[in-house]
Amino acid sequence: MMPGTDVEIDDVPRDPIRPGFRMGAVGDLMYLRPMSATLAATRPDLVALLGSVDLLFGNLETMLLDLAGSDCAPAAESGGTWLVAEPSVAPDLARLGFGLLSLANNHAGDWGARGLLDTMAAVRAAGIVAAGAGRSWSGAVAPRYVDTPHGRVALVAATTTFTAASRAGDALGEVPARPGVAAIRSSPVASVPEGLWDELARFVADNPSFLNESGAEELRAMGGRFRHGAPDGRSGEVRYEPDPEDVAAVLLAVRQARQNSNLVIFSLHSHEPSNDDTRPAPFAADLCRRAVEAGADLVVGHGPHQLRGVEVHKGVPILHSLGDFAMMSNSLDVVPLDTWRSCRTEPGTATVPELLNSRNRVIFSSDNVLESALATLRWDESGMCLVLHPLDLGRDRAGAARGVPDLAGGPRAGRIIDRLVRLSNEFGTTLTREGHRAVLELPATARLSG
Numbered sequence: 001m002m003p004g005t006d007v008e009i010d011d012v013p014r015d016p017i018r019p020g021f022r023m024g025a026v027g028d029l030m031y032l033r034p035m036s037a038t039l040a041a042t043r044p045d046l047v048a049l050l051g052s053v054d055l056l057f058g059n060l061e062t063m064l065l066d067l068a069g070s071d072c073a074p075a076a077e078s079g080g081t082w083l084v085a086e087p088s089v090a091p092d093l094a095r096l097g098f099g100l101l102s103l104a105n106n107h108a109g110d111w112g113a114r115g116l117l118d119t120m121a122a123v124r125a126a127g128i129v130a131a132g133a134g135r136s137w138s139g140a141v142a143p144r145y146v147d148t149p150h151g152r153v154a155l156v157a158a159t160t161t162f163t164a165a166s167r168a169g170d171a172l173g174e175v176p177a178r179p180g181v182a183a184i185r186s187s188p189v190a191s192v193p194e195g196l197w198d199e200l201a202r203f204v205a206d207n208p209s210f211l212n213e214s215g216a217e218e219l220r221a222m223g224g225r226f227r228h229g230a231p232d233g234r235s236g237e238v239r240y241e242p243d244p245e246d247v248a249a250v251l252l253a254v255r256q257a258r259q260n261s262n263l264v265i266f267s268l269h270s271h272e273p274s275n276d277d278t279r280p281a282p283f284a285a286d287l288c289r290r291a292v293e294a295g296a297d298l299v300v301g302h303g304p305h306q307l308r309g310v311e312v313h314k315g316v317p318i319l320h321s322l323g324d325f326a327m328m329s330n331s332l333d334v335v336p337l338d339t340w341r342s343c344r345t346e347p348g349t350a351t352v353p354e355l356l357n358s359r360n361r362v363i364f365s366s367d368n369v370l371e372s373a374l375a376t377l378r379w380d381e382s383g384m385c386l387v388l389h390p391l392d393l394g395r396d397r398a399g400a401a402r403g404v405p406d407l408a409g410g411p412r413a414g415r416i417i418d419r420l421v422r423l424s425n426e427f428g429t430t431l432t433r434e435g436h437r438a439v440l441e442l443p444a445t446a447r448l449s450g
Contacts, residue, residue, distance in 0.1 A: 011259075012259035014258060014259055014260075014261070014262065015151070015262055016151075016262055016263070016297075016379070017150050017151040017153070017262040017263040017297075017379050018150040018151050018262070019150075019379065019380040019381050020150060020378070020379075020380055021054055021055075021148065021150035021151065021263070021378070021379045022052065022053040022054045022055075022376065022377070022378045023053050023054060023055050023056070023057065023153075023298075023376070023377045023378075024049075024050060024052075024053040024055070024056040024057065024097070024374060024375065024376050024377075025056075025057045025058070025265075025298070025300045025319065025322065025374075025375045025376075025377070026056075026057070026058040026059075026322055026325035026372075026374050026375070027058070027059060027300075027301075027302035027303075027321060027322035027323045027324055027325055027372055027373075028058075028059050028061045028105070028269075028302045028303070028305070028323070028324045028325065028326075028327070029058045029059060029060045029061055029062070029093070029098075029101075029324075029325050029326055030061050030062055030083060030324060030326055030327045030328055030329055030403070031060070031062065031085070031089060031092075031093065031325070031326040031328060032062055032083065032084075032085040032089070032326075032328040032329070032331060032332065033085060033086070033089065033328065033331070034086075034088050034089055034091075034092035035092065035404065036092045036093075036095040036096050039096070039404075039405075042406075043405070043406050043407070045407055046374075046405060046406055046407050047096065049374065049376070049389065049407070050096050050097045050374075051096075051097050052376070053097065053376060054148050054149070054150060055099050055100055055146060055148055055153055056096070056097040056098045056099055056100070057098070057099075057100040057101070057102075057155070057265060057267070057300060058093075058098055058101055058102075058325055059101070059102040059103075059104075059105055059157075059267060059269060059300075059302045060093075060101045060102070060103055060105075060119075060123070060130070061079075061083065061105045061106075061107045061269075062083040062084060062085045062089070062107060062110075063083060063084050063085070063107070063108070063110050063111045063115040063116065063118070063119045064084075064085055064086065064087045064089055064090055064118065064119045064122040064123070065084060065087065065111060065114075065115050065118040065119065065122075066086065066087060066118075067084065067334065070114065070115075070118060071114060072111045072112060072114045072115045072118065073111070073112060073114075074110065074111055074112075074336040074338065075109050075110060075111060075112045075115075075163065075165060075166075076165075076338075077109070077163045077164070077165065078107070078109075078110045078163070078336075078338070079105065079106030079107035079108075079109070079110055079161075079162075079163060080106070080107070080363075081107075081110075081329050081332075081335070081339065081356070082110045082111065082335060082336050082338070082339065083107045083110055083329060083332075084110070084111060084115075084332070084334070087118070087122035087125075089122075090122040090123050090125065090126035090128060091125075091126040093126065093128065094126045094127055094128055098128060099127075099128055099129065099146055100128070100129050100130075100131075100144075100146055100153070100155050100265070101123060101128055101129070101130045101131075102130070102131060102132045102155065102157035102267040102269065103116070103119065103120065103123070103130050103131070103132045103133035103157070103181065104131070104132025104133060104140070104157040104158050104159040104162075104181040104182050104183070104267070104269055105132075105159050105161070105162070105181070105269040105302075105303070106159065106161040106162050106163060106166075106269070106271065106303075108133055108159075108162070108166050108180070108181045109162070109163045109165055109166025109180065109181075112165075113178070113179040113180065116133055116166070116179055116180065116181075117135070117179055119133075120133060120134075129144050129145065129146050129155070130144065131143065131144035131155040131156060131157040131182075131267070132155075132156075132157025132158060132159065132181055132182050132267065133168070133179075133180065133181045133182070134168055134179065134180075134182075135168075135177055135179045136168055136169065136170050136171065136177035136178070136179070137167075137168040137169050137170045137177070137178075137180070137182070137249075138170055139168070139177075140168040140180060140181055140182040141156070141158065141168075141182040141249050141250060141253050142253060143155065143156050143253055143254075143256060143257035143260065143261070143264075145257075145260070145261060150262075151261070151262030151263065152260070152261040152262050152263075153261060153262070153263045153264075153265065154257035154258070154260065154261035154263070154264045154265065155257075155264075155265045155266075155267060156182075156250065156253045156254050156257050156264070156265070156266050156267070156291075156296075157182060157266075157267040157268075157269075158181075158182040158183070158184050158250050158266075158267070158268055158269070159181055159182065159183055159184065159268070159269035159270070159303075160183075160184045160186055160240075160242070160268065160269070160270040160271075160272055160281075160283075160284055160287075161269060161270055161271040161272065161303060162181055162183040165180075166180045166181055166183065167180050167181065167183040167185070168180030168181055168182065168183070182250065183246070184242055184243065184246040184247060184250060184287070185242070185243040185246055186240040186241060186242045186243065186272070186283060187225060187240065187241050187243075188224070188225065188238055188239070188240050189218075189225045189226070189227055189238070189239055189240075189241055190224065190225065190226050190227070190236055190237070190238045191226075191227045191228075191229055191230050191231065191236060191237045191238075191239070192226055192227070192228070192229075192230055192236045193229070193230040193235065193236060194228075194229075196236070197226070197228045197229075200219060200221050200226055201214065201219060203221055204219055204220070204221055209222075211223045216228075238273070239281075239282060239283070240272055240273070240281050240282075240283045240284075241283065242283050242287065247287060247290070250287075250291070251290055251291065251294040252294075254266055254291050254294040254295050254296050255294045255295050257295065258294070258295025258296075259295075263297045263298070263379070264295050264296045264297050264298070265296065265297070265298050265299075265300060266288070266291040266292075266296040266298070266299045266300070267299075267300050267301075267302075268284060268287065268288060268291075268299065268300075268301050268302075268303075269301075269302055269303045270284040270301065270303045270304075271303045271304055272284055274304075275304045275305055275306070275366075276366065277304065278306065278307070278308055278309075278368070278423055279308065279309075279320075279423075279426065280301065280308055280320045280321070284301075285311070285318075285320065288301065288311075288313070288318045288320070289311075289313045289318070292313045292314055292316045292318065293313075293314065296316065297316060298316065298317060298319075298377065299316070299317070299318040299319065300319050300322065300375075301318070301319055301320045301321045301322070302321055302322055302323070302324075303321060304321055304323075305323065305324055305327070305364060305369050306321065306323050306366065306368035306369055306371070306372075307321055307322065307323045307368065307371070307372060307373060307416070307419055307420060307423060308320035308321035308423055309420070309422075309423030309424040309425070309426055309427050309429065310386070310388075310420070310423075310424040310427065310429050310431065310440060311424070311427035311428075311429055312427075312428075312429050312440075312442065315442055315445075317377075317384070317386055317440065317442065319375060320427075322372055322373050322374070322375060323368075323371065323372025323373060323391070324369075324370070324372050324393060324403075325372065325374070325391065325405055326393070326403060326404060326405055327369075327370065327393055327403035328400075328403040328404065329356060329360065329403070330353060330356045330357050330360055330399075330402055330403060331353060331399070331400045331402075331403070332352055332353075332356060333352055334352065335352055335355070335356070339355070339356075340355065343355055343358070343359050353399070367395075368419070369395075370392070370393035370394060370395040370402075370403065371390070371391070371392065371393070371395070371408070371412065371415070371416050371419075372390075372391045372393065372405075372416075373388045373389060373390055373391055373416065373420065373438075374388070374389045374391055374405075375387070375388055375389075376389065381444065382443065382444055383441060383442050383443040383444040383445075384441070384442045384444075385439065385440070385441050385442075386439065386440040386441075386442070387434075387437050387438070387439050388417075388420055388431070388437060388438040388439075388440075389407060389436075389437055390407070390408035390412070390413045390416035390417055390420075390436060390437075391405050391406065391407065391408055391416075392405075392406050392407070392408035392409075392412055392413075392416075393405055393406075394406070407436075408436065409436060413436040414436070417433055417436065417437070417438050420438050421433065421438060424438075
């Protein structure tokens with residue numbers, strides 16, 4: 001047995017990606033049927049753009065499983081809809097050029113641990129590298145790598161929005177590991193003004209419950225956390241506080257990814273504070289900045305089904321949300337009984353598309369939904385160039401054609417670019433309009449050390 005050795009831990013240097021590397025990134029892939037042949041025939045410009053990069057990334061937000069041949073069952077709680085597609089979707093995504101996927105999102109638990117494991121197997125069989133999910137917490141948070149002619153690319157993926165049962169866990173003694181996603185837990189805390197605080201305090205005192213807990217500066221009422229004192233001039237404020245251990249594990253994975261690769265992507269799925277908000281929750285934005293400081297060369301956000309702005313932190317672009325690349329939930333053929341019950345509709349009184357189309361008109365009514373962007377990036381000696389291409393998912397289309405991506409044109413493209421420019425300005429980022437594209441160029445010296 002070798003004797004122990006005292007070592008001094010130090011950082012590990014690395015070389016950057018070689019010049020000429022091109023990458024594409026999209027947001028959520030609610031991609032529920034193989035469509036590469038159809039897209040090639042009807043949207044050749046989009047397919048050509050997807051194929052023009054060395055590596056293509058997206059967030060796969062559906063489970064891939066054979067309901068007829070699998071022992072999967074729908075989980076008691078879904079990420080909003082029990083999304084499911086045939087395993088043949090995975091090789092179809094590979095044909096479109098996708099080589100890197102995040103599986104960390106709120107739909108990863110829709111069909112339980114078995115559904116997630118089946119999805120991981122289907123993606124792996126298609127030759128696609130995936131991060132953000134695993135047979136354990138350590139496996140879910142671990143970096144995953146793709147070796148390209150220009151160097152090694154790493155992906156670390158996490159989600160702040162998830163169902164409770166989908167959070168991965170490590171083994172301990174005789175207790176086995178729990179398959180799931182790299183979930184970053186957070187707790188919403190409401191700071192409230194004096195009058196409301198007094199009412200809450202009286203409510204807690206008068207209603208003993210395991211959901212209620214009194215306190216001098218913070219209390220719990222029906223499970224919610226409330227703090228004494230609202231910001232000046234405001235009726236109150238809600239902030240999310242992330243779990244420090246979860247954050248530390250994700251940042252350590254980013255740091256390790258940087259040391260073992262030439263370029264690091266950090267993917268974050270986050271619906272907070274809500275799907276209606278065009279700005280990320282402060283804690284999520286802060287996590288993205290800390291990921292850059294830990295070593296990420298690109299941060300790709302998704303979740304709220306709409307665009308959020310581009311931020312530059314220490315010379316690195318943070319794409320807070322690219323929206324949806326595909327949103328085909330309206331064309332599902334099967335849904336669990338729970339979906340019918342949640343819509344207060346009896347099975348047999350409508351078709352599944354009728355049910356989902358009616359529901360989606362309510363919960364996805366914003367004009368910003370079904371308008372998103374595809375990002376292409378190129379690294380060379382002079383720096384990095386980011387180009388945002390507007391996407392139209394068919395707000396004006398119906399049936400199975402709705403939610404299918406296409407390059408936007410005309411007034412809609414202009415509207416999407418205007419939105420991206422405005423939202424990015426809120427972060428102090430100036431995007432340049434070039435026709436139906438938005439461009440950001442960052443010099444090679446722009447990245448500052450953390």
